[in-house]
Each structure stands twice: as structure tokens, then as C-alpha cells.
Amino acid sequence: MTPAQLSTAIVGALTSLVDEGALTLPDGVPAEVTVERPRQKGHGDYATNVALQLAKKAGTNPRALGELLAARLTGADGIAAVELAGPGFLNIRVEAGAQGQVAADIVTAGAAYGCSETLAGERINVEFISANPTGPLHLGHTRWAVLGDAIGRVLAAAGADVTREFYINDRGVQMNHFADSIIASALGEPKPEDGYAGAYIDDLAKAVEVASPGIFQLEGDERRAAVRAKGYELQLKEQQDQLDGFNTHFDVWSSELSLHESGSVPDTLQRLKDLGHVYEDGGALWMRTTDFGDDKDRVLIKSDGELTYFASDTAYYLDKRARGFDNCIYLLGADHHGYVGRLRAMAACVGDDPDKTLDVMIGQLVKILRDGEELKLSKRAGTIVTLNELAEEIGVDALRYSLARYPADSPLVLDVAEITKQSNDNPVYYVQYAHARTCRMIENARDLGMASTGSTDDLLDTFDPGLLDHERDGELLRALAEYPRVVASAAELREPHRIARYLEDTASTFNKWYDTKECRMLPQGDEPVTATNLARLVLVVATRTVVANGLDLLGVSAPERM
Structure with missing residues (x-):
């Protein structure tokens, strides 16, 4: 029996009490109530404080x-007993059969277990990694x-229609500096003072020549434009390939330059003028963001006629809203704290409620240590550690999991030796090993000829949930039953680290179950296969399913062998 099912039962009990006149709730019966696993074993399988929450409203x-409620x-x-404790807590014990049915439900759902319709109908845009197409992706990009x-994965699991978007900063003088750096490398000349350095520029110059023979024999602006276009194309393709190899995939690659060329920016400025939220001062055009809580008004067009990044940001936000997104999530670096107020004010200026349409997340810096020294230099990029170099040295799974298990606003210091060692002290190894252990157990069951290892239907045909009646069975079942709630919470709060911490706790619960002699899944020696062995096989398959599903939400593999 899951917390959600118990919540439904409690809501049903409240409804019947109200219908019978035994209880009055002026605000109506809540749609759901909170049901949690108690911290102390003696307090039942589940607990709820609903009586404490509703008593005042009910006039009692x-x-x-x-x-x-206990009597009802x-x-x-599925409920074996209900005990009233303390000032009004309800401790609930469920029947073994009702608790054991959770395992069957998980096996039946498979990869869909944990998914819900919590955010169904919401269209959400998640913009992360806003980068210049002028070099490799680095450590800061890696965290995002x-x-x-x-975040995109957990939102989709909660039923939202999610679009993951990469914003390409391909407009501005940096693109000319980029082209000039490639040209200088190809011609054997010193890099321009404001250009780009690093071995990757030399590699890129060679790649541009191979892709477009004779391109460097062109002259002046024609050469610069051609090299800029080809260098941009090749560098962006490298970024895309890097991210694909890192198991990060985008639905949309949005170009800042295209935004301007489409006329979106002038249209945005006109809309703001029509709404009365812009004014001219000192030859510049300003947005009156202080009307909506910003610490100062923001410039849209400088006195020399040049558009600001804020003008682009506003047009880009409106572009997303025009594409039908209900909520726009921005993941920004630690140096963007000042953007929160201005982006919220910008959304308000165009007539939106930023509490509903905008989420701005600010991430903190990450340091990677090797042998006690911070990694700062790159063989290819010179002054930055690239995503590819990190993935090669640490491994995609170890790097992804280590970055995912902490909140975005938590500064991180990760040690290469610690996050790559094959030890139970390493969280990613610990969780992946738990999955591999379940796979080995299922394979051993198959080798012993245990029934129900062929298909899901065969697995459940002889399943008796009431046989999962050991205390450790119950603990593992309650942990597995918690997974959908954790996913929904991670989606609502935009906190995927909750998935990682849940997986670690569940792996620990599974290992304790595995070490309990009374909970052996396989028969010993010449013992015959019993219905209890088969019931515990279902529990192992359910555990494998939950761990694999959770790792997938983090973009981490679930190995069958380690």
C-alpha cells in the first residue's frame, strides 16, 4: 500500500464523516493529505498529522x-491497525498483503513507475547552458x-510537456574576434590581443581549411565572414557532440542572432512602448523595471544606438511565451545573482505574473581537486577545464551523479579520487552496485530454474504479496512505495538531488534486506523453491526497477555487472 493510496483512504474517510454530519469542514475536504514513513520503527508503517492540520477548522x-478518523x-x-499518538498523530499499520502488492504494482508499471500526472497540461521551457560558440564547454557549463x-527529466516524469533549450550567444563582437583568431592561427600570425587562445583554435583553423579549402586565401571582410560562419558551424557541432556524449540532449538550439534578424527585438520594444514601460533619458531607451521591484531601471538601447543584452533577454522571453510555454526556467551561473530581480521585473513589465511564468535558478561554483590541487588548466583551452576532459578523467556516470546529488545553490568541491573509487563510500558506485546486485540475483534465480523469470505476467502469476511479511520486507517495500512521491517533489521544487539521496537511502535499505538471513530470495542447498522465494524474487525485480528508473532521471546508467 503506497502513501498515495493511504492518502486516498484518509480523504475518503473524511468525506464520509462530513457526509454523515459527524464532521464539519467549512473549507471542504482536502484533495490529498500528507502520509509519511515514521522515523521510529515502533510508530507503525506510516503516519499522518492530518488531525492536527484540520482540527481547528473543524471546530474540535x-x-x-x-x-x-482512527475508528473509520x-x-x-489494506489497513491492519490505526493508533492515535501524542497530540493527534495517526500511526497506521498496513496488512502484509496490501504492502506486498506494491512490488507487483512496480513490476507491472516497469519504466513508468514513478511517473505521474502531477504537472499534466503544463508546458515548461528549461533553458540551461547559455554559451558562446567560440570554444569548448567548461566546468561551469558541465554543472548546468x-x-x-x-530537471527536465523529473518535470517530464511528473507529466509536464518539457522543452530543453540551449541559448547560443552568437551575436556580438566576440564572433569577429573568434574569426580573427582562427585566421591568425591559419596564417601563422600572432593571435589578436582581444582574440581567443588555446590549442583548440589551432585545431579549429585546420578543420576550417579541410572543410573549406582555400578559405584563407580570401581577402578582408569576405574572408572574415566566411571563416566566422564555418568556425561557428564546426565549434557549435563540437559542443553538440560533447553534450550528446555526456547524455545531455536539447530539443531546441536557439540563436541570439536569429532572434534579432527575425525582427523580434524591434517588435518587443514597440510592445513595451505601447504598454508605457519605457522612456528616453540621456539619449538612451530605458525600461522602467523599478516599477516592479528591480533595484534600478534597465537600458534597452544605449545612447550610441547599440542594443543591450537586456533587450535580447526581453525579446527571448517573449519569444518563449509566444511559443506557448506556461513557465520559463532559467539556470544561470553564480555571477548572475543580479539577474533574478531584473528578469522578474521584465516579466511583469510585459504583463505576466513572474511567480507563475518565471523561475530563475542561480548555481554556485564547482571546484575539482586532483591530488589536493584544483584543476584549472586545460590542454586544449589553456585557461579552463573542459567538459570533455572532465568526462574522460572522471567518467560520465561518476561526474553526472556527483554534480546531481547537491542542490544548485550549493558550492561544490569534488575530489577526483573520491568520486571515482569503487567503494561503498562513493555514492554513485554504491547505488549502481545495488542495481547490479539485483541483476545478479535475478540471473541466479533464472539459472536455478525458478518459475516466473520469463515475463512480467509469469512473474506475477504465482505471486502472493502476503508472504512478504518480514520486518525487512516491509521496510524495503515502504522505501520503494515512496519513490513516486520523491519524483513529484523533485519536479515541483526543481531539485533532482532528492532523487539521488532517495536512491542512496533505498540502496541501503535493500542491502540490509539482502543481509538478513530470514529474507533470502534463493533456496539454500537442496531446498525446493517455495512461494516465499518467488515472492521475494518479485521484490528484487521491483527494487531493480526503482533504482534503474531513478538513475535514468539523473542521466546515469544502471549497469547489470560491476
């Missing part, structure tokens, strides 16, 4: 309301590659 005291819930399907992708 928590214990009196708790007694009403006792004996209900993990978190942005994982």
Missing part, C-alpha cells in the same frame, strides 16, 4: 478528530548540463 481538538480507518481494505537535463 486534534485528538478528538484523530479518534474519529480501522478495518478498511547535468542539473538542467535532470
Whole structure:
């Protein structure tokens, strides 16, 4: 029996009490109530504080309301006992059969277990990694590659229609500097003072020549334009390939330059003028963002006629809203704290409620240590550590998991030796090994000729959920039943690290179950296969399913052998 099913039962009990006149709730019966696993074993399988929450509204005291609920819930399907504790907590014990049925439900759902319709109908845009197409992706991009992708995955699991978007900063003088640097390398000349350095520029110059023979024999602006276009194309393709290899995939690659060329920016400025939120001062055009909580008004067009990045940001936001997104999530670096207020004010200026249409997440810096020294230099890029170099040295799974298991606003210091060692002290190894252990157990069951290892239907034909009645069985079942709630919470709060921490706790619960002699899944020696062995095989398959599903939400593989 899952927390969600118990919540439904409690809501049903409240509804019947209201219908019978035994209880009055002026605000109506809540659609759901919170049901949690108690911290202490003696407090039942699940607990709820619903009586404490509703007593005042019902015009009674928590214990009196708790007694009403306990009497109504006792004996209900799947509920073995309900005890009233303290000022009004309800401790609930469920029947072994009802608890064991969770395993069958998980096996039946398979990869869909944990998914819900919590955010169904919401169209959400997640923009992460806003980068110049002028060089390799670096460590800062790497953290967002993990978190942005994982946020997109948990939102989709919660039923949202999600679009993952990469914003290409391909407009501005840096693109000319980029082209000039490639040309200088190809001609054997010193790089321009404001250009780009690093071995990757030399590699790129060679690649441009191979892709477009004779391109460097062109003259002046024609050469610069051609090299800029080809260098941009090749460098962007490298970024895309890097991210694909890192298991981070985007639905849309949005170009800042295209935004301007499409006329979106002038249209945006006109809309703001029509709304009365812009004014001229000192020859510049300003947006009156202080009307909506910003610390100062923002320039849209400088006095020399040049458009600001803020003008692009505003047009880009409106472009997303025009594409039908209900909520726009921005993942920005630690140096963008000032953007939160201005982006919220910008959304308000165009007539939106930023509490509903905008989420701005600010990430903190990451340091990677090797042998006690911070990694700062790159063989290819010179002054930055690239995503590819990190993935090669640490491994995609270890790097992704290590970055995903902490909140975005938490500064990180990761040690290469610690996050790559094959030890239970390493969280990613610990969780992946738990999955590999379940796979080995299922393979051993198959080798012993245990029934129900062929298909899901065969697996469940002889399953008796009531046989999963050991204390450790119950602990593992309750942990597995918690997974959908964790996914929904991670989606609502945009916190995929909750998935990682849940997986670690569940792996620990599984290992304790595995080490319990009374919970052996396989028969010993010449013992015959019993219905209890088969029931525990279903529990192992359910555990494998949950761990694999959770790792997938983090973009981390679930190995069958380690």
C-alpha cells in the first residue's frame, strides 16, 4: 500500500464523516493529505498529522478528530491497525498483503513507475547552458548540463510537456574576434590581443581549411565572414557532440542572432512602448523595471544606438511565451545573482505574473581537486577545464551523479579520487552496485530454474504479496512505495538531488534486506523453491526497477555487472 493510496483512504474517510454530519469542514475536504514513513520503527508503517492540520477548522481538538478518523480507518481494505499518538498523530499499520502488492504494482508499471500526472497540461521551457560558440564547454557549463537535463527529466516524469533549450550567444563582437583568431592561427600570425587562445583554435583553423579549402586565401571582410560562419558551424557541432556524449540532449538550439534578424527585438520594444514601460533619458531607451521591484531601471538601447543584452533577454522571453510555454526556467551561473530581480521585473513589465511564468535558478561554483590541487588548466583551452576532459578523467556516470546529488545553490568541491573509487563510500558506485546486485540475483534465480523469470505476467502469476511479511520486507517495500512521491517533489521544487539521496537511502535499505538471513530470495542447498522465494524474487525485480528508473532521471546508467 503506497502513501498515495493511504492518502486516498484518509480523504475518503473524511468525506464520509462530513457526509454523515459527524464532521464539519467549512473549507471542504482536502484533495490529498500528507502520509509519511515514521522515523521510529515502533510508530507503525506510516503516519499522518492530518488531525492536527484540520482540527481547528473543524471546530474540535486534534485528538478528538484523530479518534474519529482512527475508528473509520480501522478495518478498511489494506489497513491492519490505526493508533492515535501524542497530540493527534495517526500511526497506521498496513496488512502484509496490501504492502506486498506494491512490488507487483512496480513490476507491472516497469519504466513508468514513478511517473505521474502531477504537472499534466503544463508546458515548461528549461533553458540551461547559455554559451558562446567560440570554444569548448567548461566546468561551469558541465554543472548546468547535468542539473538542467535532470530537471527536465523529473518535470517530464511528473507529466509536464518539457522543452530543453540551449541559448547560443552568437551575436556580438566576440564572433569577429573568434574569426580573427582562427585566421591568425591559419596564417601563422600572432593571435589578436582581444582574440581567443588555446590549442583548440589551432585545431579549429585546420578543420576550417579541410572543410573549406582555400578559405584563407580570401581577402578582408569576405574572408572574415566566411571563416566566422564555418568556425561557428564546426565549434557549435563540437559542443553538440560533447553534450550528446555526456547524455545531455536539447530539443531546441536557439540563436541570439536569429532572434534579432527575425525582427523580434524591434517588435518587443514597440510592445513595451505601447504598454508605457519605457522612456528616453540621456539619449538612451530605458525600461522602467523599478516599477516592479528591480533595484534600478534597465537600458534597452544605449545612447550610441547599440542594443543591450537586456533587450535580447526581453525579446527571448517573449519569444518563449509566444511559443506557448506556461513557465520559463532559467539556470544561470553564480555571477548572475543580479539577474533574478531584473528578469522578474521584465516579466511583469510585459504583463505576466513572474511567480507563475518565471523561475530563475542561480548555481554556485564547482571546484575539482586532483591530488589536493584544483584543476584549472586545460590542454586544449589553456585557461579552463573542459567538459570533455572532465568526462574522460572522471567518467560520465561518476561526474553526472556527483554534480546531481547537491542542490544548485550549493558550492561544490569534488575530489577526483573520491568520486571515482569503487567503494561503498562513493555514492554513485554504491547505488549502481545495488542495481547490479539485483541483476545478479535475478540471473541466479533464472539459472536455478525458478518459475516466473520469463515475463512480467509469469512473474506475477504465482505471486502472493502476503508472504512478504518480514520486518525487512516491509521496510524495503515502504522505501520503494515512496519513490513516486520523491519524483513529484523533485519536479515541483526543481531539485533532482532528492532523487539521488532517495536512491542512496533505498540502496541501503535493500542491502540490509539482502543481509538478513530470514529474507533470502534463493533456496539454500537442496531446498525446493517455495512461494516465499518467488515472492521475494518479485521484490528484487521491483527494487531493480526503482533504482534503474531513478538513475535514468539523473542521466546515469544502471549497469547489470560491476
